[in-house]
Amino acid sequence: MKHAFVFPGQGAQFSGMGKLLYEQNDKARGYFEQANGILGFRITDIMFSGSPEELKETKVTQPAVFLHSVIAYKTLENPKPDMVAGHSLGEFSALVANGVLSFEDGLKLVSIRAQAMQKACEINPSTMAAILALPDEKVEEICKQIEQESGEVVVPANYNCPGQLVISGSLKGIDLACEALKQAGAKRALVLPVGGAFHSPLMEPAREELAAAIEATSFHRPSAPVYQNITAAAVTDPQAIKANLIAQLTGAVKWTQTIQQMVADGATNFTECGPGKVLQGLIGKISREATTDGIQ
Structure with missing residues (x-):
């Protein structure tokens, strides 16, 4: 029986987040x-x-979610995770929780990441769409086909849970993919209100900027393995953690596969630290055996 801590990503924010922590806890303040x-x-x-x-x-969203998550974790009395993971941005929170990054370095990197992603969105107008109730393999196949036929970028970006895959790409690529995926039987193909094509090759300008900042930052050996988005596997080597964190910006978030692997490696309880309950919902759909709770 192992206890895992997980940390949410962009989209979990809400007005009033972290307020109670600030008011009720001196350490948090x-x-x-x-x-x-x-x-x-x-x-x-x-x-x-x-x-x-x-x-x-x-520039606000990413640091805000990171701060709420990390500070909620740091106010716990003697948390001892056996493993950690974070969804996209949440991977930075996970790395502070398991001692790979200091609070200050984690926040600085998240701020750099947010601004670099914003710039990349302005260079390449692009978007994302949620595809519901279609097997992952079918979504992958159609994305590949559209890229080959149209020359537009469209790739799987977030494997959130079985039957929910978010795709990412150029505006035209996403339009073509949504049409084709609906024809292939997707229950919904919903364009999301996001600034750009996160976790796709269109984030390359941001990846280069973030890579320079990550390489200049001290990464320590973790107190517990981190299951990284890009590999969906346990990682403990600081250099490998750096490389995977950089690759994450242009690669897919394999959340379904990550949770499946954590469960296979003995995780029975998952505690979500930070705003909202999105990850608890996804974990419930990925594994029926796992129990979940949350700390805000």
């Missing part, structure tokens, strides 16, 4: 104020009372 100093603006004001539009700004 210290971390939030440290974060305001590192970022150079009062992100806490936006987290606690900002509008959904303000929270959706990339």
Whole structure:
């Protein structure tokens, strides 16, 4: 019986996130104020009372979700995860939780990542779409076919749970794919309100910028294995963790495969740290045996 801690990604944010932590816990308040100093603006004001539009700004969203997740984890009394994982951005939170990154370095990298992704979105107008109730293999096959026939970028980006795969690509590529996937029997092919094609080759400009920042940052040996998005396998070597974290920006988030592997390696209980309950819902669909809970 092993206890896993998991950390959510972009999209989990909501107005009021982290407010109770700040008000009720001195240690949490210290971390939030440290974060305001590192970022150079009062992100806490936006987290606690900002509008959904303000929270959706990339320079805010990613650090906000990271801060809520990491600070919630750091206020726990003696947490001892046997393994950790994070969905996309959440991988950075997981790496702070298991001692690979310091709080300060984790936050700086997340801020750099957010701004680099924003710039990449402006260079290549692009988007993502959620495909429901179609086997992963069928989605992969149709994406590949559309790329070959049209020359447009369209790739699987987030394997969230069986029957839910998010694709990523150029505006035209996503349009063509949604049409073809609906014809192939998808229950829904829903274009998402996101700024760009995350986890696709169109994020290459951001990957280069993030890679330079990651290479210049100290990564330590983890206290527990991290199951990384790009490999869906346990990793403990700091150099491999760095390489996988860089590859994640242009590669797919294999969340379904990650949870399946963690369960196969003995995980019985998953605690989601941070805003919302998205990961608890996905884990319930991936594994019937696993139990879940959350800390906000």
